Amino acid sequence: xxxxxxxxxxxxxxxxxxxxxxxxxxxxxxxLNSFLQKKNHTITLEYYIRIFTTxxxxxxxxxxxxxxxxxxxxGLSVAFFAGKAYFESDGKLKQFFYLVLNMTSNxxxxxxxxxxxxxxxxxxxxxxxxxxxxxxxxFNLYSGNGLLLVYIYFQIPLATLLLLPAFxxxxxxxxxxxxxxxxxxxxxxxxxxxxxxxPSILGTFVCKRLGCLCNGVCVDFE
Amino acid sequence: xxxxxxxxxxxxxxxxxxxxxxxxxxxxxxxLFTEWTGILPSGFTLRNYKLxxxxxxxxxxxxxxxxxxxxxxxASITTLLLAMYVVVVEYPFLAKYIQFICMIPYALQGVILxxxxxxxxxxxxxxxxxxxxxxxxxxxxxxLPYIFQGIRNNINAINTQMLMNAAKMLGCSPLKAYFKVVxxxxxxxxxxxxxxxxSVIFGDFVLANNIAGNSYQNIQVxxxxxxxxxxxxxxxxxxVIFLMVFLMTGMVLLLQGIHQKKEKNNGxxxx
Numbered sequence: 001x002x003x004x005x006x007x008x009x010x011x012x013x014x015x016x017x018x019x020x021x022x023x024x025x026x027x028x029x030x031x032l033n034s035f036l037q038k039k040n041h042t043i044t045l046e047y048y049i050r051i052f053t054t055x056x057x058x059x060x061x062x063x064x065x066x067x068x069x070x071x072x073x074x075g076l077s078v079a080f081f082a083g084k085a086y087f088e089s090d091g092k093l094k095q096f097f098y099l100v101l102n103m104t105s106n107x108x109x110x111x112x113x114x115x116x117x118x119x120x121x122x123x124x125x126x127x128x129x130x131x132x133x134x135x136x137x138x139f140n141l142y143s144g145n146g147l148l149l150v151y152i153y154f155q156i157p158l159a160t161l162l163l164l165p166a167f168x169x170x171x172x173x174x175x176x177x178x179x180x181x182x183x184x185x186x187x188x189x190x191x192x193x194x195x196x197x198x199p200s201i202l203g204t205f206v207c208k209r210l211g212c213l214c215n216g217v218c219v220d221f222e
Numbered sequence: 223x224x225x226x227x228x229x230x231x232x233x234x235x236x237x238x239x240x241x242x243x244x245x246x247x248x249x250x251x252x253x254l255f256t257e258w259t260g261i262l263p264s265g266f267t268l269r270n271y272k273l274x275x276x277x278x279x280x281x282x283x284x285x286x287x288x289x290x291x292x293x294x295x296x297a298s299i300t301t302l303l304l305a306m307y308v309v310v311v312e313y314p315f316l317a318k319y320i321q322f323i324c325m326i327p328y329a330l331q332g333v334i335l336x337x338x339x340x341x342x343x344x345x346x347x348x349x350x351x352x353x354x355x356x357x358x359x360x361x362x363x364x365x366l367p368y369i370f371q372g373i374r375n376n377i378n379a380i381n382t383q384m385l386m387n388a389a390k391m392l393g394c395s396p397l398k399a400y401f402k403v404v405x406x407x408x409x410x411x412x413x414x415x416x417x418x419x420x421s422v423i424f425g426d427f428v429l430a431n432n433i434a435g436n437s438y439q440n441i442q443v444x445x446x447x448x449x450x451x452x453x454x455x456x457x458x459x460x461x462v463i464f465l466m467v468f469l470m471t472g473m474v475l476l477l478q479g480i481h482q483k484k485e486k487n488n489g490x491x492x493x
Binding site for chain 2: 012
């Protein structure tokens with residue numbers, strides 16, 4: 001028995017060491033530092049008070065929450081209809097769509113931002129096209145709304161991928177029963193489909209908002 | 223009625239495909255022409271790609287990215303496989319703690335992870351203040367959620383306890399049974415999740431820029447520096463990165479498909 005637990009410790013050690021050095025210690029230090037007054041080493045809530053009373057920080061937090069809320073809501077709505085359409089269709093297109101979802105969800109950061117700059121930046125292809133045809137408004141990619149657009153773009157594939165498994169949980173019999181009871185397609189989704197998907201939708205929503213709050217690349221640029 | 227609905231679904235999927243692929247399509251066209259100020263681009267050229275492929279710096283960045291992918295992913299897999307032995311053989315209750323630790327990086331993402339690592343170790347003068355080592359460690363942690371899920375799903379799928387018992391009955395020690403029977407059986411499945419991790423590292427800019435910056439320039443940092451110099455060249459880099467991610471994703475899906483078919487034929491089910 002003694003020997004057994006020795007092997008266990010020995011085998012667990014590399015994982016624990018790596019995680020401790022590169023995940024737990026840095027995070028712990030980050031949390032600790034946020035409560036520590038640097039000059040005289042006392043515990044303080046000063047930094048937190050400052051964040052919530054300084055207009056610049058407050059504005060930054062508000063902006064983050066606004067963008068993450070709106071983009072997650074829009075991303076999820078599109079993901080819902082995309083998921084529905086995915087299970088109603090079949091064949092090559094379905095496979096291709098799945099491939100596109102996977103590819104674009106892995107693709108973010110600098111390349112994505114650059115692609116959007118080419119498409120809709122100040123001299124972007126779409127911007128010029130809209131100006132020439134006289135349809136162009138005064139859309140500016142390097143603004144809050146521009147940032148929102150990029151976020152919505154990269155929310156859609158991820159949200160759809162996360163929602164697809166939930167659609168598998170909707171049983172065919174429910175749909176049949178609803179049809180027999182004379183329910184319209186809308187009332188089926190409103191009263192049966194969506195309530196059953198809700199746990200996954202909310203999970204995806206929280207996940208997406210987290211991702212949004214923590215993702216910094218696109219913000220750096222804009 | 224039903225046909226109409228199907229058509230609407232197909233239309234929606236098609237529209238979404240176009241929408242999602244539009245930025246890349248435009249970048250591809252942009253990289254192949256000298257001028258695009260009218261409705262149609264003009265002046266077809268391969269100059270951007272020629273410049274890119276003759277740039278030694280580009281190849282160095284690509285090699286660095288590959289190296290960092292391989293080392294971090296292999297390190298992550300090795301440490302987790304060792305740790306999972308303890309879960310499988312001795313203390314199953316540890317699984318949920320390991321899972322929790324592995325899921326933290328998923329919620330944190332780049333900025334917080336990189337800042338906390340840099341602020342803890344930089345300027346300490348120890349081995350840990352080496353920027354390269356920091357980056358390797360950070361990537362190793364970043365891919366933990368993907369690797370963990372891959373390993374756990376595969377361990378659940380192959381009926382590990384039965385295999386372990388069978389091997390033990392034939393006289394294997396638990397250690398030998400795990401590494402000679404269980405691990406070889408789950409390796410193909412882990413390969414899929416490691417490809418996924420590679421594409422995550424490939425797509426990362428925040429960690430590389432915050433931690434290493436110019437001292438260990440990967441492909442995304444290279445792209446970032448080229449952005450201010452030439453948009454044509456940058457678009458070519460974006461196309462190359464996209465094609466590599468495309469290839470990796472395609473391979474993951476293909477392998478997953480094969481894996482699932484095999485499972486169906488063998489009558490093994492996932493829980």
